[in-house]
Amino acid sequence: xxxxxxxxxxxxxxxxxxxxxxxxxxxxxxxxxxxxxxxxxxxxxxxxxxxxxxxxxxxxxxxxxxxxxxxxxxxxxxxxxxxxxxxxxxxxxxxxxxxxxxxxxxxxxxxxxxxxxxxxxxxxxxxxxxxxxxxxxxxxxxxxxxxxxxxxxxxxxxxxxxxxxxxxxxxxxxxxxxxxxxxxxxxxxxxxxxxxxxxxxxxxxxxxxxxxxxxxxxxxxxxxxxxxxxxxxxxxxxxxxxxxxxxxxxxxxxxxxxxxxxxx
Numbered sequence: 325x326x327x328x329x330x331x332x333x334x335x336x337x338x339x340x341x342x343x344x345x346x347x348x349x350x351x352x353x354x355x356x357x358x359x360x361x362x363x364x365x366x367x368x369x370x371x372x373x374x375x376x377x378x379x380x381x382x383x384x385x386x387x388x389x390x391x392x393x394x395x396x397x398x399x400x401x402x403x404x405x406x407x408x409x410x411x412x413x414x415x416x417x418x419x420x421x422x423x424x425x426x427x428x429x430x431x432x433x434x435x436x437x438x439x440x441x442x443x444x445x446x447x448x449x450x451x452x453x454x455x456x457x458x459x460x461x462x463x464x465x466x467x468x469x470x471x472x473x474x475x476x477x478x479x480x481x482x483x484x485x486x487x488x489x490x491x492x493x494x495x496x497x498x499x500x501x502x503x504x505x506x507x508x509x510x511x512x513x514x515x516x517x518x519x520x521x522x523x524x525x526x527x528x529x530x531x532x533x534x535x536x537x538x539x540x541x542x543x544x545x546x547x548x549x550x551x552x553x554x555x556x557x558x559x560x561x562x563x564x565x566x567x568x569x570x571x572x573x574x575x576x577x578x579x580x581x582x583x584x585x586x587x588x
């Protein structure tokens with residue numbers, strides 16, 4: 325795509341959506357305001373509002389996508405070096421509005437941000453948010469029972485065992501730490517997005533946030549708020565322009581304070 329975009333008369337804008345997509349727009353918007361970066365932590369989860377099984381999970385989007393992000397290497401920057409980390413590892417917990425969540429490595433959500441901030445940040449990683457206990461069960465299925473090697477079997481199990489739901493919540497949680505005017509500072513963006521009825525049709529939170537990422541960027545391109553040709557990264561999309569957009573305003577909710585992050 326980069327090769328095609330280099331000589332194209334039109335714009336090439338991949339990775340539009342939630343993660344990659346909006347999470348990258350937010351992460352870069354926070355990071356660019358620091359004099360010196362230390363850590364950029366990107367966290368996203370699409371969760372059922374009312375979990376009722378051992379996995380604490382319902383199918384809210386592509387089963388293939390879920391399995392893929394649990395199995396493939398995870399690009400991150402660790403101690404200044406670009407590395408591939410194993411999925412389902414580096415589990416941590418945090419609380420938001422009195423609810424405890426876990427987050428762990430998954431692939432594909434960081435987009436081009438590692439490339440953009442390489443050499444400028446000490447640590448940059450992306451992790452998926454779930455309710456506690458989910459990662460342990462998935463590790464048992466994928467690693468101990470070796471279903472990583474039989475993804476079609478795992479897909480069949482999940483789709484016949486876990487119901488879908490429109491009653492979901494998307495959590496976006498980004499934390500950036502670094503130096504500003506000689507002081508060590510942390511800035512956090514945290515938000516929850518719920519499903520809504522649009523034109524008489526009930527839409528889930530993951531449907532709305534994914535569609536907003538695509539349509540919002542396309543709208544900004546059409547109204548010439550973005551470069552009109554070449555390869556355009558999600559980091560090139562101004563956060564305030566996106567949130568002011570008729571589609572991007574799905575995300576324009578008041579950020580909520582996050583407490584109690586711990587690693588394990």
